[in-house]
Amino acid sequence: MPRKIIFGWGCRQHLAEELPRWGTRVFVICGSRTLERQGVLDHLRRLLERAGVTWQFLTTISREPLVCDVDAVTGQVRSIGLRPGDMLLAVGGGSAIDLAKAVAAMATNSQGESVQDYLENVGRGLKLTQPPLPVVAVPTTAGTGTEATRNAVISSLDPPFKKSLRDDRVVPLVAVVDPELTVTQPPHVTASSGMDAITQLVESFISNRRKPIPQMLAPEGLCLALKWLTTAYREPDHREAREAMAQAALLSGICLANAGLGMAHGIAAALGVVAGIPHGLACAMMLPAALRANRTVVGRELAYLTRHALEKDFPNDDAAVDALIEAVEQLRADLHLPQKLREIGVSQEMIPKIAAGSFGTSMSGNPRPMSQGEIEDILCSLY
Structure with a gap:
């Protein structure tokens, strides 16, 4: 389970104090529905500015993440270049958090050409050899519980499959569970x-x-x-x-x-x-x-x-x-x-x-x- 769980109505405000404890630069992934909500992105931007961390917005996602999504966003992160203190912030439903968890793992593990090489029962069966980037998960739905799990579920259309990237180190470092974020579901x-x-x-x-x-x-x-x-x-x-x-x-x-x-x-x-x-x-x-x-x-x-x-x-x-x-x-x-x-x-x-x-x-x-x-x-x- 996460090293730290913050739970409570409005507790997303704690991101401003929490993020600097774990890193200095944040890669952000959001669910598309989260972004559609008026003012959410602006509020998130203010929290990141209060935290005093630099941040880079990566992508949004509106469906269950595919192998190609993970590979594309991992490519973004690698092209930007990793440095000490990097972490991922996932704000959204299970799809956004699973995507962030997979990207965090792939950003530091490059033995395979694709995340598919690391998924259960498909690909090459590769294991993670390096720790993933830290992930801070902020769920906006109440269902998957992926903010507390050690796997990320990734799908493919061709060939068709739905498999997990599974490793104890894939569990988010921090889960910020703010029930207020689920009100507009x-x-x-x-x-x-x-x-x-x-x-x-x-x-x-x-x-x-x-x-x-x-x-x-x-x-x-x-x-x-x-x-x-x-x-x-x-x-x-x-x-x-x-x-x-x-x-x-x-x-x-x-x-x-x-x-x-x-x-x-x-x-x-x-x-x-x-x-x-x-x-x-x-x-x-x-x-x-x-x-x-x-x-x-x-x-x-x-x-x-x-x-x-x-x-x-x-x-x-x-x-x-x-x-x-x-x-x-x-x-x-x-x-x-x-x-x-x-x-x-x-x-x-x-x-x-x-x-x-x-x-x-x-x-x-x-x-x-x-x-x-x-x-x-x-x-x-x-x-």
């Missing part, structure tokens, strides 16, 4: 990013790599998200709801970084690659199915999670797991998220390819081994 972003956080909290809790600390944090995060996501969606200015969702997202990142994920994320990655489905939307689609598939092997763990997250007791474990599935499906309906794959542009012809592409790092953490045929059956049931 469009409702559909609040919904899908929130469902991503919920899926991460559930899957890290039942992962076959589950560990004690995530087991303590995930129930608290899930309780916050199930209680407050609908309010954040319906009332964008609701401070308590925004604070709760920012905390839940941060906890989800800490949990997944230490315990891994599972089937829902495995299939969600393939849905993104094959059908172009946004990640949070894909997670929302797959989580109930993942709960049903895994309850036979982690029913007791899911029941424990449910009792803490819903803050109520149940007559038996089966009733508790039923209640969790019902709560997730009701939440999905309240957020007006699609219920069927055909509603989001997935064709039946895509299903075998999606199933075949689901067996990446996330799926390896699933508590129940799944076959390609079982995944195809699940996808067909959701069509």
